[in-house]
Amino acid sequence: RKEVEQDPGPFNVPEGATVAFNCTYSNSASQSFFWYRQDCRKEPKLLMSVYSSGNEDGRFTAQLNRASQYISLLIRDSKLSDSATYLCVVRPEYYGNKLVFGAGTILRVKS
Amino acid sequence: DAGITQSPRYKITETGRQVTLMCHQTWSHSYMFWYRQDLGHGLRLIYYSAAADITDKGEVPDGYVVSRSKTENFPLTLESATRSQTSVYFCASEPGLAGRLAKNIQYFGAGTRLSVL
Numbered sequence: 001r002k003e004v005e006q007d008p009g010p011f012n013v014p015e016g017a018t019v020a021f022n023c024t025y026s027n028s029a030s031q032s033f034f035w036y037r038q039d040c041r042k043e044p045k046l047l048m049s050v051y052s053s054g055n056e057d058g059r060f061t062a063q064l065n066r067a068s069q070y071i072s073l074l075i076r077d078s079k080l081s082d083s084a085t086y087l088c089v090v091r092p093e094y095y096g097n098k099l100v101f102g103a104g105t106i107l108r109v110k111s
Numbered sequence: 112d113a114g115i116t117q118s119p120r121y122k123i124t125e126t127g128r129q130v131t132l133m134c135h136q137t138w139s140h141s142y143m144f145w146y147r148q149d150l151g152h153g154l155r156l157i158y159y160s161a162a163a164d165i166t167d168k169g170e171v172p173d174g175y176v177v178s179r180s181k182t183e184n185f186p187l188t189l190e191s192a193t194r195s196q197t198s199v200y201f202c203a204s205e206p207g208l209a210g211r212l213a214k215n216i217q218y219f220g221a222g223t224r225l226s227v228l
Contacts, residue, residue: 004153032215043201043219044154087153091215097142097161097205098169099217103153 001026003100006088010106017078021105023088024070032091033064035073037084038104044087047073078109114138117202117220125228130189132223134202141207143185144217145169145177147198154201160185161207192227199224 006023013019025033033050048055050062050071061074071088088102115136124130134143141162146154146169156169158177166177174196176188185204189196202220 034216041199043221045219046216049216097207097215098144098156098159101146101154103151 002102003027003092004088004090004102006086006102006105008103008105010108012108012110013078015078015080015109015111017109018074018076019078019107020072020074021086021088021107022070022072023102023105024068025088025090025092025100026069027090027092028066028069030069030090030092033062033071034089034091034099035060035062035071036087036089036101038087039084044101047086075107078107080109080111083107083109115202115204115218115220117200117223119223120221121224123226123228124192126192126194128192130192130225132187132189132200132202132225134185134187134220136183136185136204136218138204138206138218139182140204140218141182142205142215142217143179144203144205145175145185145187146201146203147171147196148201148222149198157187157200189225192225194227197225197227 035047036044037047038044054063059076063072085104087104118133144159145157160166160179200223203217205217
């Protein structure tokens, strides 16, 4: 079983749609969680950190469910520019700085 | 603000050759990382470094060597390149803020696309 698992997609949605991605992680001791965005053939960039109480950044909402060990990302009012691969990222060790990346979920927003 | 830069951006080499990929960061971040990204695998950690002269293996270290004589540089060497090392290589750095793991964000370089023929 992979340490971080994501549905690879692709998710094909029209502009203005709401779309949600889930990610599951296997290490119950994981302490930090992130969503990164990666555009085609470019470097990953932080989209948002995920906090225990859930957090929102504009059209993006992230949730963490520690009991079920999953993380979600909700994108409202999708834009063409949201088309990218979304990487679920987990920091599995409390005092470690290593990150574990999911393989990514592809989102395609179409006009 | 140069940030984190990788060179070369593209490299073609032959099996058995030694190749060095360079990574330089201007933030004085403590931690630096090397990942490779292959289709279907996501990013996998090759080596990381917590500070100058401190390095440690990641998930897939075989066939690679790293060094960190200066905080700002973290070169990755393929001692004898193999076709299975054809990949996109990303370097990353992180400030290493003690006790603030959620704030410890990793920043990535633009990547090096390596083809081993």
